[in-house]
Amino acid sequence: MSAAKSRAATGARGEGSFLPNLGKRQASGRRWAAAFAAATIAAVLVLGALVASIVNDAFGLVAMEFTVDPATLAPGGDIEKLSDAELVAALEDNLKSRRLRSLGNEKPLAERERADLLALVEDEVIGWEVVETFSLAESLFGRAGVDAFMAAEHPEAKLVFRSWVNARFLAASQSATAIDAGVRSALIGTLMTILITVATAFPIGIAAAIWLEEYAKDDKWNRFIRVNIYNLAGVPSIIYGMLGLAIFVRALEPVTSGAAFGAAADPTGANGRTILSAGLTLALLVLPVIIINAQEAFRAVPRTLRESGYAVGATKWQVVWHHVLPAAFDRVLTGTIVAVSRAIGETAPLVVVGASTFLTQDPTSVFSKFTTLPIQIYQWTARPQEDFHNIAAAAILVLLVLMLSLNAFAIILRNRLRAKKRFA
C-alpha cells in the first residue's frame, strides 16, 4: 500500500502521466475482484437457498383435527397397541350401520388383515384432517408463534411434527387428500419409462457416434448429419413432446397401445398415451446428447490404438468392437448417464404426450397409462392448498435422491472400468 502510494507520489512529480492514476486503478481492481467473487458466492448461495426451501417445506409441524379422539379408543391415543378384536370393536362402535354393512360385503371385518383394520380405523373412525401446516423453520425457530396461532385459530387441533417423506409416502399411490397421497405409481412409472429410454437411445446413440467418428467420410451428407445433431440438441424439450404426441400417440397408436401385438386393450383406455410412448419420446430427446457425448469419448481414444489393430490385420469393425469401444466405454457410459438423469427430470414433453392427471393404479405393462415423479411434482405444485406443496417438496426430495444415486452409481462404475483398463 505505502509502496504504491510513494510510487504514485513520484509519478506525480512528473515521471509519467499514468502513475498518478495507479492508486485509483488498483482500488477499482480490488472492488471488481470483490464483485466477481461476490457473484460467484451468490450463485452458490442460490443453490443453498433452493435446497433449503425444499427441505423447509418437506418437514414441519402439522395441525390435525379428528372426528373421534384416538385417546378414547386406546390409552394415550396409540391405536397400534390395540388388538385386532379391539380394532373391529372400535369400527363397529363408531361407524354407521350402512357403512359397516358395505364394508362387510367387501370382506368381513373379522377376516381382514391387521394393517387393513388399522387403516380403516385411522381413515373412517378417527378421520384425521390437516387444518394447517408449518414449515420447518417455523416449527424449529418460531414455535411460540405457532402455538399462539393454534390457540387462537384451532384450539381443538393436535399438533404433530411430520416428515412428509416417509415410508407410507413411498408406498402409497395418488390420493385426493395430500396426507394420504404417495409416489409409488409415479416412481414405478419413472423407472419403466427410463428403462425404455435407455434401451432404445443407448444402442442407437452409440451406433450413430461410431458411424460419425469411425466410418463417416467428411462429405456433404455426413456434415449435414453432424450439424443436424447439434441443432437437435438445442430444440426445446416441449417440441419433442409435440413430436411424440403426433408420432407415437396418434400415428403409431396401434403399436404404442399394444393392439398390434395382440395385447388385450388396456382396460384403463390409454389409447397410445402409454409408458411406451413416453419412453420413446424421451429417447428421441436424449439421443443427440448421448451421440455428442459418445463422439467426444471416441475422439479421445488415441490413434495409435487403431493403427496397431490394423497392423495385425483386423478389419474396421474388429478394431472398433475390440479396441476403440472398450477403450472409450467408461466415458460413453458417464455421458449416457448424464443424459439419462436429465431425462428423468423432464416434465414438459410428458405432459404434452399425455401423462395421466390422476392415476391411482400402478402401471402393469408398457402399454399402461403413466405418470412420473416430475409430473406428480408439477401437479401437486400447481394446486393451491398448502399441504400439496408439502408433498410436492417431499416428491422433489425423492426425485433428487434418485438422480443423485444414479450419478453416484455412474461415478463408481466409471472408476471400476478405469481400474480395469490396460491403457490410459
Add this chain to the structure above:
Amino acid sequence: MTGNFPEEGNARPSLAKRARPFEAAIRGLLFVSAAISVLTTLGIVLTLGTESWGFFREVGILEFLGSLEWQPVIGDFGIWPLFNATLTTSFYAMLVALPVGLMVAIYLAEYASDRVRETLKPVLEVLAGIPTVVYGYFALATVTPFLRSLLGTELVGVYNTFSAGIVMGILILPLVSSMCEDALSAVPRSLREGAYAMGATKLEVATQVVVPAAFSGLAAAFILGLSRAVGETMIVALAAGAGPKFTLNPFEPAETMTGHIVRISGGDISYDSIDYRSLFAIALVLFLVTLALNILSRRIVAKHGEVYE
C-alpha cells in the same frame, strides 16, 4: 475376388478387396442409426408443418401474426400476448444470467485458484442438473412469496412473469457461466502476459484484453442462453400464470408460448380441433425462433471465433 489362393497365380487376391457381408451389414446399421437424427428433424418439421398448415388455412397467417388477442373461445388467435410473455420472462432471465454469468466466468477463469475452481465448478454443474420443475416449485413457493412480502401483495401477483424470469435466469446461469469460462480460458496466456508487461492491472487485463479477445465465445454463450430461456417450460407453466394476456407489467400474470402449450395439452383436448392445431402453430414459432438463435450462436463462433494455436 473370393475363394482360396490360386496355386499358380502370380498375384495373391487382395485381402482388402474381399467381400465382407458382415462388415457391410454393420456399416449399414451404423449409418441407419446416424440417420435417425435426420428422421427426427424431418419428423419435427413435418408434424409442425402439416398441423400448422391446417391451422393457417382456417385462421390466416395475418391474424396469427397481427392480432393482439389470443382467445380461442371466440376465435381470436393472435400470438402476440403469448410471444410478449415469452419475451418478458426471457428478458428478466437474461438480466440475471448475463451479468452474473459473465462475472462468475471472469472470477473462475482469471481470479480463482485451481483449488477454488475445482470445488466451485461441480457446484455449478449440480445447479445445471436440477430438473426444471424443481425450479418451478422454487419460483412459486419461495421466490414469489418473498417478492410479495418485499414489494407488497397489491403490486406483485401470486403468478407473475418477473419471478418466473428471475428463476429462469438462475436456471441458465450455469450454462452461460460455463460456456463463458471456456471462452475466457481459451484466450492464450501470451496475450495476458503482454498486457501485464505494459503495466496493466489484473482487472484491466481481464476486462480490456481477455474479454474482448473472447467476445465471440461470450456472445455465443448469451445467445444459447437466450434460446434456452425462450424454450423453457416448467418454470413459466408453474409461476408465470395461466391465461394469455398482453401486458408489459412484469408483476402481472401472463402465459408464455410454452406455458400455453403445456396447459392446453395437459387438459382434455380433442384431436383435429382448431385448439389442437393452434398448439402446433405456436410450437412452430417456438421451433423457428430457437433454431435461428442456435444457428446464430454457432455461426458467430465459426465466423468470428479467434483461433489461437
